[in-house]
Amino acid sequence: MGCKNGMSCVIAGTRFPAKPLRIGPLLVNPPVLQAPMAGFTNYAFRQLVRQLGGAGLPATEMVSARGFLEIDRRSDAFPERLWGVQDEQRPLAVQIWDNDPAALAAVGRRLAREFRVTVVDINFGCPVRDVSEKARSGSYLLRDPDRVSQIVARVVQACAPVPVTAKIRLGWTRATINAVEVAEAVEEAGGAALTVHGRTAADGFRGSADWERIAEIKPHLKRIPLVGNGDLKTAQDVVEAFRRYPVDGVMIGRAALSKPWLFHQVQAALAGEPIPPEPTPDAQRQLLLDHYGMIVRQFGPKRGTILMRRHACCYARGEQGARAFRGRVSRASTPEEFVETVRLFFPGPDKAEST
Ligand SMILES: Cc1cc2nc3c(=O)[nH]c(=O)nc-3n(C[C@H](O)[C@H](O)[C@H](O)COP(=O)(O)O)c2cc1C
Structure with missing residues (x-):
């Protein structure tokens, strides 16, 4: 794209400014979400991202629904991962995980009513063994779209009018990719947006995210926005993603851990403005x-x-x-x-x- 490190640049020929993304009543502007990342996207990181600007929707780390209920029962306290959430600036998405619709609905309700979060996101993508195979949650649930549907429906009902979103991978393995089916299940159950990481659970972080497969989902969604995720490292990558694929928004994870100012650069690029240089x-x-x-x-x-x-x-x-x-x-x-x-x-x- 002709930009050198440390120099401002404008990306030529873009069809931007990119449109804001709608999640229920929320307008996400720019349509760029900060990915939930366990062990990293705590209150301090989110504050930094907010200060630097450009992320349309910051997200917490994933929070175990059963863990939440257990801590609450024993000590009337909250999981540490919710530290700062009550007083934090909005918008804010809180992500929860489990495989029990009742537990997820109970926690979703409290997040919506007591914590007044902007979005409740459900994790159907985590491939880590303790969450997937052991707890039969996260990406394990991709094997069972009916269960995904039950979960989303219960949480949507419990959280209304706060929107409920889902984050998935392409499927459990390459041989069993079923993102379209899961996407339809999420939409029909009342989900307000779908984020897709373009790998399967079996891929872990190997290979590269398959954006063609993400794009295949778009024609199957009638009402809700599609957010693409995986391997976006620069503002140019994001512009390219919007240009090449029919996504309504993008989500950025690991690259923002190295460069939390990336969102600010992306925002400028999407507005057709010069990309601010890397900080000294x-x-x-x-x-x-x-x-x-x-x-x-x-x-x-x-x-x-x-x-x-x-x-x-x-x-x-x-x-x-x-x-x-x-x-x-x-x-x-x-x-x-x-x-x-x-x-x-x-x-x-x-x-x-x-x-
Ligand atoms: C350290 C780490 C922790 C993560 N934790 C979560 C999580 O709590 N919830 C979730 O949905 N995804 C989690 N992810 C996945 C990211 O949200 C994202 O989908 C993935 O990193 C791909 O995007 P990227 O290429 O922009 O990093 C995690 C990823 C990393 C590297």
Whole structure:
């Protein structure tokens, strides 16, 4: 597309601005969703994404419905993954997982009524063994579209008028791809939008996301929007996805862990404006330290430092010296060690301490 790293660029010949995406009463503008990612898209990350701008709909990590009910029964508390949700800016999608329609409906109702979230999203895509094969939830449910339908119908009824969405993969295996059938089940049961990650559960993260297969779903949806997901790494990738495939929106996951400013760049590209350049190393360092400060406020210095190691590794991805940085930051156990390691890797003039 002719853009060099660090330089603004306009993507020529686009048919943009892209249209906002409608999820029930909500207009998602730009039509770009932040993917739910367990262990990463906590309150601090979402705050950072909001500050940087450009994500039309931030999402929490997936929350176990049975876990929620169990914690509530034992201690009248909430799962840690809902930390900050009640007071957080809107819009916000909270994702839940389970295979029991009653448990999902009970939790969905509370999220809609008490937490007043904007969207309740149901996970039908997680391939991790503990969730899929062991708990027969997440992507395991793709094997049983009738069950998907029952779940969506119950949760929709429990949450109304708050919209309920579903996130799926293409199917359980390559040989049993059934995304069209599952998509129809979601729509008929009253779902308000469908996000499709273009891999099967068996694929894990291998190979590349199959956007042709995502596109095949579109003619089968009469009422609800289709959101494509998988392997979007740059603003150009997103523009290309909209140009080539009949999706109403896109969702970005891993690339935003390395570049939380990507949403802002995507927003500009979709508006036909110059793409803002990558932040300077100095600005990236400050962002990482600000992120760390927010994580420490939520989790405390000890857990916060351990948790931030994996975020810091994402920020360094693809940069020179990333391997040495990963090795060192993965051993940091105090704020001093963490900040010192970040300063070595992202050199620049010192600014006010962020933690
Ligand atoms: C560390 C990690 C955690 C994830 N956790 C969730 C999750 O909680 N719920 C979910 O629906 N998908 C989850 N996903 C999948 C992403 O939402 C997304 O579908 C996937 O990463 C593909 O998009 P990407 O190529 O833009 O990353 C996770 C992915 C990663 C890498």
